Amino acid sequence: xxxxxxxxxxxxxPLSAPDFLPLPQLRDLQLQRLQFIVQRAYDHVALFHKxxxxxxxxxxxxxxxxxxxxxxxxxxTDLRDTYPFGLFASPMKEIVRLHASSGTTGKPIVxxxxxxxxxxxxxxxxRSFAACGLxxxxxxxxxxxxxxxxxxxxxxxxxxALGATVIPISGGNTPRQLMxxxxxxVTAICCTPSYFLHLIDQAAExxxxxxxxxxxxxxxxxxxxxxxxxxxIEAESGIKAYDIYGLSEIIGPGVAMECPCQAGPHIxxxxxxxxxxxxxxxxxxxxxxxxxxxxxxxxxxAMPMIRYRTRDITALTSETCxxxxxxxxxxxxxxxxxxxxxxxGVNVYPSQIETALLKVEGTLPHYQIVLTRxxxxxxxxxxxxxxxxxxxxxxxxxEQLQSQLTKSIESTVGVRAGVRLVQPRTxxxxxxxxxxxxxxxxx
Ligand code: DLL
Numbered sequence: 001x002x003x004x005x006x007x008x009x010x011x012x013x014p015l016s017a018p019d020f021l022p023l024p025q026l027r028d029l030q031l032q033r034l035q036f037i038v039q040r041a042y043d044h045v046a047l048f049h050k051x052x053x054x055x056x057x058x059x060x061x062x063x064x065x066x067x068x069x070x071x072x073x074x075x076x077t078d079l080r081d082t083y084p085f086g087l088f089a090s091p092m093k094e095i096v097r098l099h100a101s102s103g104t105t106g107k108p109i110v111x112x113x114x115x116x117x118x119x120x121x122x123x124x125x126x127r128s129f130a131a132c133g134l135x136x137x138x139x140x141x142x143x144x145x146x147x148x149x150x151x152x153x154x155x156x157x158x159x160x161a162l163g164a165t166v167i168p169i170s171g172g173n174t175p176r177q178l179m180x181x182x183x184x185x186v187t188a189i190c191c192t193p194s195y196f197l198h199l200i201d202q203a204a205e206x207x208x209x210x211x212x213x214x215x216x217x218x219x220x221x222x223x224x225x226x227x228x229x230x231x232x233i234e235a236e237s238g239i240k241a242y243d244i245y246g247l248s249e250i251i252g253p254g255v256a257m258e259c260p261c262q263a264g265p266h267i268x269x270x271x272x273x274x275x276x277x278x279x280x281x282x283x284x285x286x287x288x289x290x291x292x293x294x295x296x297x298x299x300x301x302a303m304p305m306i307r308y309r310t311r312d313i314t315a316l317t318s319e320t321c322x323x324x325x326x327x328x329x330x331x332x333x334x335x336x337x338x339x340x341x342x343x344x345g346v347n348v349y350p351s352q353i354e355t356a357l358l359k360v361e362g363t364l365p366h367y368q369i370v371l372t373r374x375x376x377x378x379x380x381x382x383x384x385x386x387x388x389x390x391x392x393x394x395x396x397x398x399e400q401l402q403s404q405l406t407k408s409i410e411s412t413v414g415v416r417a418g419v420r421l422v423q424p425r426t427x428x429x430x431x432x433x434x435x436x437x438x439x440x441x442x443x
Contacts, residue, residue, distance in 0.1 A: 013130035013162070015123060018270045019325045026326055029270055031065050033298035038062050038071065041304040044089035047082060048072075048306060068273065068296065069284060073307045079109040079249065088112050090302040100148040101248035102340075102347040106355045106412045108148070111248050112302040118157070120299045121251050124268045125158020128257035131266070131325075132217055132242040134188050136163030139214075141181055143191035144222065145171040145345065150252025151222055155190045158254065164188075171195070171345070174202045181215060182208060188217040192345040193225040193233065193241070197376035200236050211238035219244050221253060223342040224334050226443045230262075243332060249308055250295050256330055259323040266327040267316075271299045274328065275307070276316045279337050290315045292337050293330065311337045341437055343371065343378045346415045350436040353382055356412035360404045362390040366427045369417075373441040380417040382409060385424050 021029070039059040041048040051072040052058065061070060079087060080103045088095065096115050100108035113121065134140065140159045144151030152170055159166045169180055171191070177199060180186065189196065196218055203210050218233065221244035233241045245265045246253035255272050256265035267274050273296040276285040285291040293310045297303075314330045321329060340349050350369060357363050364385040372379045382405070390401060398421060405419045428435075 013126065013135065016127045016130045018268075019127060019131065019266065019327055021270070021326055023326050026269060027065060030273055030298060033270075034065065034068065034273060034296065035059065035062055037296070037298055037300070037304045038306065040089055040301065041306055045087055045304070047078060047087065048074075065273075068275065068307065071307050073282070073294065073309050074305055075309050076104065076109065076249070076311070080104060080107065083107055084110040085112070087303055089304055090114050095302050097153075099150045099153075099248055099252065101150070102349065102352065102413070104349045104351050106352060109249065111150075111252075113300075114302045117251075117300050117302050120271055121154060121254060122157040122161045124251065124254035124271060125154055126161045127268060128219070128244055128254050129158055129162050129164065129188075131257050131259045131323075132219065132240070133260055134159075134162065134164060134217060138162075138164040138187045139167065139185050140164045141167045141169055141177070141184075141186045141189045143169055143171055143177060143189060143195065144253070149345070150246070150248050151190075151345065154246070154252035154254060155219070159190075174199060175206075178203055178206060178208055182213060185214050187214050188219065189215065189239075190219040190244075192222050193218075193220040193229055194223065194373070194376055194378060195345070196220060196233060196237075196241075197229070200233070201375055203237075210236070215239050217242065219257075221245055222345045224332075224443070226332070226334070229443055245330065245333060247310060247312075249305055250297055250310075251300065255295065259321065259325060261322050263321060264317070264329040264331050266321065266325050266329050269327050271297065273298055274316055274330070276314070277309075279313075285315070287318050288315050290331075293333075311340065313337055339437065341369075341371065341439065343380050343415055346413070348380075348413050348415065352413050353409060353417075353436075356408040357382070357384055357405060359408050359412075360401065362386055362401050363405065363421075364424060366424075366429075367436070368427050369437045371437065371439045371441050378441060380415060381420055382417045383420045383422050383427060385427055386421045388424055391421075391423055 042059045094114050095112045097113040100110050103109045142155050146152030218239050218241045230241045242258040243265050244257045246255040256267040258265050275294040276291040279292050293312045293314050295308050297305045312333045313335050314333050316328050318328045367384040370381045402419050409417045
């Protein structure tokens with residue numbers, strides 16, 4: 001097939017076979033892997049061992065898949081409390097890669113991979129690309145960030161294993177992205193959906209007609225988006241836009257991916273066991289009912305995650321999909337059970353902003369984060385009250401404070417924010433929980 005073919009003929013990749021396993025076989029495989037991983041975590045992760053013992057449980061108590069509900073949950077705070085390596089089940093000499101993602105404070109959470117874990121990750125990413133009809137010969141522009149973020153490298157190795165030509169352009173530098181897309185015959189792009197909207201705008205400004213390019217698919221994720229965003233992307237660029245879901249704690253991108261039916265991401269259940277629970281009670285929800293997604297890694301050695309509470313709100317459906325995959329699907333993730341927000345693909349907690357502000361003297365603990373969108377790019381402004389003494393200071397002193405705060409936020413959170421210093425008592429006080437984030441971005 002020519003690299004420039006615009007056809008979207010769905011192809012079958014031999015490594016995608018587990019997507020279509022008959023259900024009894026899939027459930028058997030899940031149980032086998034669950035028993036293995038529970039034993040491994042019990043033997044090598046002190047926190048998990050302790051929690052099992054407190055419940056008088058041993059790995060032998062997991063006899064069926066339903067027994068998973070006996071096991072303790074793992075939460076983001078567990079990663080923070082055991083920072084950096086406390087949940088690793090492999091010795092350092094077997095760990096070949098580390099990634100990191102935002103924690104609730106200034107410190108990130110760290111995730112680890114053995115050589116085998118990387119193969120699992122490559123496998124699910126390859127299957128993600130294959131699921132949306134990409135194959136050998138496609139030219140994939142990977143505009144997810146390379147670095148500690150899992151997006152770049154995760155997509156990279158999956159695309160290479162597929163046999164596609166990967167352009168590891170990473171995020172940012174929009175004019176260069178457009179040049180590459182035009183000149184290199186790009187057929188698929190990976191980036192956040194909001195960044196692709198920005199690319200659409202820039203293309204229009206530069207007089208580039210995306211519909212005339214061989215580009216035919218977008219693999220969009222790492223942040224919430226909506227059906228109306230999908231419609232807009234597809235109408236304005238002539239491509240098919242697919243939803244990919246994942247999180248660092250579980251592996252990175254490739255936990256779930258849409259098929260050509262675009263009816264919600266299929267979870268790669270042979271490697272990730274999903275549950276939906278009621279946020280308050282922790283009890284399982286019925287098929288189709290909304291709750292918090294809980295995931296257990298069935299094939300990860302360096303850092304097995306047992307019943308990890310993702311804080312992502314969705315529903316699980318076992319309705320059959322026309323594509324023939326037996327993997328269950330999740331509904332688009334639109335909101336979270338905590339206060340994390342995602343800006344330009346970076347996860348941010350208000351508590352991190354607070355930490356950054358407190359590092360600099362002269363500000364009061366009253367602040368508000370205002371999120372807007374300019375030309376489809378997220379903009380964050382942090383408004384912070386300053387002490388009365390500072391407020392009557394010279395313009396130079398105020399500017400210096402502002403620049404210190406900007407730097408402190410950037411180094412803590414990894415994203416640049418505008419900082420606006422405001423007079424004491426100007427930020428609205430709330431009677432209950434302070435409203436820290438005002439999200440004015442229109443999806
Ligand atoms: O965002 C991994 C990833 C990279 C996924 C590239 C897809 C594509 P984290 O930085 O750990 O990992 O952020 C994970 O992002 O818990 C969700 O809240 C959100 N998220 C990820 N994908 C989607 C999506 C990567 N398709 C957190 N829709 C998750 C909605 C998403 N939210």
